[in-house]
Amino acid sequence: MEARLRIAFLAAEALPYAKAGGLGDVAGALPRALAARGQELRLILPFHRAVRAAAPTLAAAGAGRIPFQPAGAPAAYRAWLIDSAPGLRVIAIDIPAYFEREGIYTDPRTGKGHADDGERFLAFTLAALDWLAGQGEPVDLLHANDFHTGLAPLLARRHWGGNSVLGGAATVFSIHNLAYQGLFPLPLLGRAGLAPHEAASGSPWEFWGRLNCLKAGILGADLASTVSPRYAEEIGSGPEYGHGLEGVLAGRRPPVVGILNGIDAEAWSPERDPHLPVRYGPESAAEGKAANKSALQAELGLEPSPDLALFGIVSRLVHQKGFDLLAPVADALLALPIQLAVLGTGSPEIVAVLEAMARRCPERLRLVPRFDEGLAHRIEAGADFFLMPSRYEPCGLNQLYSLRYGTLPVVRETGGLADTVIDLDAEPEQGRGCDRSRRRAGAGAGLRLPGSVAGRSPGRGDPGLGVLRAARGAGHGAPARHGPGLQLGAERRRLPAALRGGPVGAARRRGRGGAATRGDRGQPGPGFPAASRPGPLTVQGRWPIHRASWAGIAQLVEHNLAKVGVASSSLVSRSARAST
Numbered sequence: 001m002e003a004r005l006r007i008a009f010l011a012a013e014a015l016p017y018a019k020a021g022g023l024g025d026v027a028g029a030l031p032r033a034l035a036a037r038g039q040e041l042r043l044i045l046p047f048h049r050a051v052r053a054a055a056p057t058l059a060a061a062g063a064g065r066i067p068f069q070p071a072g073a074p075a076a077y078r079a080w081l082i083d084s085a086p087g088l089r090v091i092a093i094d095i096p097a098y099f100e101r102e103g104i105y106t107d108p109r110t111g112k113g114h115a116d117d118g119e120r121f122l123a124f125t126l127a128a129l130d131w132l133a134g135q136g137e138p139v140d141l142l143h144a145n146d147f148h149t150g151l152a153p154l155l156a157r158r159h160w161g162g163n164s165v166l167g168g169a170a171t172v173f174s175i176h177n178l179a180y181q182g183l184f185p186l187p188l189l190g191r192a193g194l195a196p197h198e199a200a201s202g203s204p205w206e207f208w209g210r211l212n213c214l215k216a217g218i219l220g221a222d223l224a225s226t227v228s229p230r231y232a233e234e235i236g237s238g239p240e241y242g243h244g245l246e247g248v249l250a251g252r253r254p255p256v257v258g259i260l261n262g263i264d265a266e267a268w269s270p271e272r273d274p275h276l277p278v279r280y281g282p283e284s285a286a287e288g289k290a291a292n293k294s295a296l297q298a299e300l301g302l303e304p305s306p307d308l309a310l311f312g313i314v315s316r317l318v319h320q321k322g323f324d325l326l327a328p329v330a331d332a333l334l335a336l337p338i339q340l341a342v343l344g345t346g347s348p349e350i351v352a353v354l355e356a357m358a359r360r361c362p363e364r365l366r367l368v369p370r371f372d373e374g375l376a377h378r379i380e381a382g383a384d385f386f387l388m389p390s391r392y393e394p395c396g397l398n399q400l401y402s403l404r405y406g407t408l409p410v411v412r413e414t415g416g417l418a419d420t421v422i423d424l425d426a427e428p429e430q431g432r433g434c435d436r437s438r439r440r441a442g443a444g445a446g447l448r449l450p451g452s453v454a455g456r457s458p459g460r461g462d463p464g465l466g467v468l469r470a471a472r473g474a475g476h477g478a479p480a481r482h483g484p485g486l487q488l489g490a491e492r493r494r495l496p497a498a499l500r501g502g503p504v505g506a507a508r509r510r511g512r513g514g515a516a517t518r519g520d521r522g523q524p525g526p527g528f529p530a531a532s533r534p535g536p537l538t539v540q541g542r543w544p545i546h547r548a549s550w551a552g553i554a555q556l557v558e559h560n561l562a563k564v565g566v567a568s569s570s571l572v573s574r575s576a577r578a579s580t
Contacts, residue, residue, distance in 0.1 A: 004038055004039050004040040004087070005039045005040065005140045005141060006039075006040045006042075006137055006138060006139050006140045006141075007031075007034060007039055007040065007041050007042070007139070007140065007141045007142075007143060008041075008042045008044060008128075008132055008139045008141070008142050008143065008169075009027065009030070009031045009041060009042065009043045009044065009143045009145075010044050010045075010125070010128055010142070010143065010144045010145065010149040010152055011023060011024075011026075011027035011043070011044075011045055011145045011146075011148070011149065012045065012046060012104065012105075012121065012124075012145075012146065012148035012149070013027060013045065013048075013104055014027035014028040014031075014043060014045050014090075015027070015028030015029070016028060016054055016373075017045065017048075017050070017051045017054045017055060017082065017083070017090070017092075018045070018048045018050040018051050018054065018104055019104075019371070019373075020103075020104045020105055020106075020316075020371075021176075021177075021316060022176055022177075022227075022261070022394070022395065022396070022397055023145060023146055023176045023177075025261075025263075025264070025397055026145070026174075026176065026227070026261060027043065027045070027145065028264075029262075029263075029264040029267075031043045031088055032085065032088060034087075035085060035086065035087030035088040036086075036087070038087065039087060040087055041087060041088045041089070042088075042089050042090075042091055042132070043088065043089070043090045043091070044091045044092075044093060044128045044131075044132075045090075045091075045092055045093070046092065046093055046095070046098070046099045046120075046124045047078075047080060047092035047093055047094035047095070047096075047099055047100075048099050048101070048104055049099070049100055049101060049102060050103075050104065051082065051092050055080070055082035055083065055092070056082065056083050057081065057082060057083060057084075058080055058081075058082060059080065059081040060078070060079075060080065060081075061079040061080055061081040061091055061131075062078070062079040062131055062134065063076070063077065063078045063079065064076075064077055064079075064127065064130050064131060064134065065077075065130075066095070066123050066126050066127045066130065067126055067130060067159070067193060068126065068190070068191055068192060068193035069123070069191060070190070070191065073119070073123075073191070074095055074096075074097040074098060074123065076095075077093055077094060077095050077123075077127040077130075077131075078093075078094040079091050079092070079093055079094070079127075079131050080092045080094055091128075091131070093124055093127045093128055093131065095120070095123055095124065095127060098116070098119070098120035098123055098124070099120065099124075101114070105117075111348060117182075117184070118182070118184030118185070118188045118211070118213075119188065119191065121147075121148040121149070121182070121213075122151060122188060122191055122192060123191075124148070124149075125144075125148075125149050125151050125152050125155065126155065126192070128149075128152070129152060129155060129156055129159070129160060129166065132165060132166060133160050133163045133165050133166050134165075135165060136164075136165065137165065138164060138165050138168060138169075139165055139166055139168075139169040140168075140169060140170065141169060141170050141171075141172060142156055142166070142169045142170070142171045142172070143171075143172045143173075143174065144171070144172070144173050144174070144217055144221070145173075145174045145176060146174070146175070146176050146177065146180065146182075146214070146217075147180055147181055147182025147213040147214040147217070148182065148213070149217070150173065150182060150213035150214050150215075150216050150217030150218075150220075151192060151213055151216050151217070151220075152171075152173075152217070153171035153173055153216075153217060153220040153221040153222075154204065154205075154216055154220035155192060155193075156169065156171065157171075157220070158193070158194070159193055170222050170223075171220070171221040171222050171223070172221055172222065172223045172224075172225060173217035173218060173220070173221035173223070173224050173225070174224075174225050174226065174227070175214070175217075175218070175224065175225070175226040175227070175235070175256070175394070176226070176227055176394055176395075177320075177394050178214065178226075178235050178241070178242070178243050178245065178394070179243050179320060179392075180214070181207070181212050181213065181214040181215065181243065181244075181245070182211075182212065182213030182214055183207065183210045183211065183212055183213075184210060184211045184213070185210065185211065186199045186205075186206065186209070186210060186211050188211050189205060189211060199211065204216050204219040204220055207244070207245075208244075212245075214245070215245060215248055218245070218248060218249065218252060218256070219248065219252065223254065223257065224252060224256045224257070225256065225257045225258070225259055226256055226257070226258050226259075226394060227258070227259070227260065227261045227394045227395035227416060228258050228259075228260045228261065228394060228395040228415050228416030228419045228420075229258035229259075229260065229419055230258070230414070230415050230416065230418045230419050231258055231392075231393075231394045231395065231415040231416060232255075232256050232257065232258030233258070234392065234414070234415060235249050235256070236249035236250040236255075236256065237250075240392075241392055260395060260416060260419055260420070261395040261396075261397060261400075261416065262400075263397060263400045263401060263404065265404075268377075268380075268401050268404050268405075269404070270285075270288065270381055270404070270405050270406070273377055273381070275373070275374040275375075275377035275378055276292060276377060276378060276381050277291070277292060277295040277378075278291040278292055278295070280292075280381075285406045288381075289381070289382070289384075289406055289407075290306060292378065292381040292382040293306065293310055293382040293383070293384070294306070294382075295378070295382065296310070296341060296378050296379065296381075296382030296383070297310070297339070297382070299375075299378065300341055300366040300368070301362065301363070301366060302339050302341070302363055302364065302365075302366055303339065303363040303364065305339075307337070308337055308338060308339050308364075309337065309338045309339070309384045309385060310338070310339045310340075310341060310382065310383045310384050310385070311338055311339065311340045311341070311383060311384070311385045311386070311387045311410075312340075312341050312343075312379040312380065312382070312383030312385070312386045312387065312402075312407065313340065313341070313342040313343065313344065313379075313386075313387050314343045314344060314376045314379055314380070314386075314398055315343075315344045315346075315388070315398070316344055316345070316346045317342075317344045317345060317346030317347055317350045317351055317354070318346040318347050318350070319347065319350075319391070320390060320391055320392060321346075321388070321389070321390050321391075322388075322389035322390050322391050322412065323346075323350050323354075323389070324347070324349070324350055324353075325389055326350070326353055326354065326357075327350075327353045330353065330356075330357050333357075334357060334360065334361050334364060334365070338364070339364050339365065340357075340364070340365045340366070340387075341366055341368075341379050341382070341383060342354055342365070342366065342367045342368065343368045343370075343372060343375055343376055343379060344368075344369070344371075345369050345370065345371070351367070351369060354367045355367060380398070380401045380402055380404075380405040380407055381405050381407075383402075383407050384407065384408065385407065385408050385409070385410050386398060386399065386401075386402040386407050386408070386409045386410065387410050388409060388410065388411045388412070388417060389410075389411070389412055390411070390412055390414060390415070390417065391412070391414070392414050392415055393411075393412075393414050393415040393416055393417045394415050394416060395415065395416030395419075395420075396411075396415070396416045396417050396420070399411055399416075399417060399420055399421055400420060403420075403421075408424075409421050
């Protein structure tokens with residue numbers, strides 16, 4: 001029996017301790033799923049003020065000095081054990097001068113990021129690595145996420161390459177949103193223990209005269225991944241999605257791998273959801289949805305009408321999410337027989353438009369400008385449609401929650417939305433949502449609603465909504481397993497080949513003495529178990545779905561790490577790994 005893999009997972013946020021976006025969902029769910037599969041996880045995040053309030057426990061787990069900090073800068077840290085479960089320890093790195101603040105990323109005084117974001121996330125990364133290096137238990141895999149910890153793979157190799165704990169660790173860097181790159185003045189490299197000449201043009205650190213933490217993660221890790229197959233293609237295809245890094249991404253070898261996110265099927269289950277006034281299952285979906293809709297209308301002060309189509313929005317209200325498109329169509333929207341329940345914060349300009357619409361028609365639109373996990377669940381359960389007009393969407397989770405709760409997502413064909421939502425118009429027998437394609441609508445064409453709603457009353461006799469209700473009932477329960485499994489079989493075949501192409505993979509291949517297996521074009525390599533290549537499943541004999549939950553992603557990660565020799569039975573010697 002193989003021993004556990006020891007995985008260190010670094011992230012700036014994680015549910016249920018602190019959340020601002022999709023990274024928090026991933027960091028809260030994936031480590032737990034991996035631990036449930038028998039791996040040993042340390043989830044490490046900053047000790048935000050919100051974390052202090054949400055921590056189930058608080059036990060001292062160590063202290064130290066942050067290396068390379070200049071005189072006068074915060075240099076001491078403490079580590080706290082804030083939660084634990086079988087196979088999982090959650091560690092918060094406490095640097096009060098940097099993280100004892102309201103919010104996670106945004107300064108409430110300015111509505112923007114903090115002026116010292118470069119210093120504070122670098123300090124967190126260095127402190128996390130310093131803490132890990134002193135634990136005595138070798139790390140098999142270091143998994144960094146987004147720009148906040150993008151320097152971790154390079155810094156671990158540079159400063160802890162000979163360390164018995166970190167020196168042999170393989171590294172993975174996951175891109176959750178390429179637009180947020182962590183651009184800071186180059187002198188920050190001094191606080192990372194690097195010399196000025198290392199920021200020369202073309203280095204993994206430099207981007208048009210600035211330090212780019214996301215670029216460092218992409219080029220510094222053994223494997224770079226992102227959160228959907230379509231987004232992996234998009235970000236390397238050109239400037240529309242590449243945000244200046246399209247050349248870096250297109251030229252990276254091995255290429256960036258897209259693995260679709262999943263959902264926490266326990267936390268997001270209408271049959272067990274503690275946030276809902278009425279729980280429901282596949283056999284009671286129509287009644288349960290109607291009851292939750294009525295309760296949501298009452299909670300938000302909306303007109304209590306079952307015949308008004310209720311659209312839900314739970315999102316950051318920013319340009320990326322497409323909600324600036326509401327302004328030119330505000331009058332048209334309010335003229336339709338619909339309601340909008342909006343939960344989120346973001347751009348002051350977009351918030352102002354929504355506030356103005358709510359003042360004009362308070363019985364038709366309600367904006368709740370805060371984060372509220374319980375209300376997010378009630379919106380998913382009570383809404384008829386869920387609106388996601390994103391310009392780009394790395395993966396998106398709310399469309400998966402919507403499918404799970406029997407709510408039809410209205411999306412644009414981009415990123416993970418294209419990977420997960422099948423359009424009812426294009427495929428009436430397979431569809432489970434409304435895809436407002438960018439090819440049909442375009443980013444500047446305003447917001448188009450489904451034909452089943454626009455221009456006619458969505459009463460109980462409406463044939464369009466009748467189709468959607470049928471789809472909702474038949475597809476209920478499918479998204480519990482929906483998500484990463486859409487490409488699970490293909491990624492299981494492709495990811496080992498990607499890892500084997502890297503320098504650490506090559507060293508492991510030499511140390512193991514085995515030949516690389518195939519996989520670059522989706523062909524199964526030798527020894528790949530046929531039974532673990534999932535095909536379509538069916539729900540109630542009609543709706544094709546695929547395996548999908550964080551347990552599926554955990555199995556994917558575990559399988560591919562074993563294939564490249566990270567499992568204990570096939571590890572090369574740590575000294576050989578450290579020498580690479």
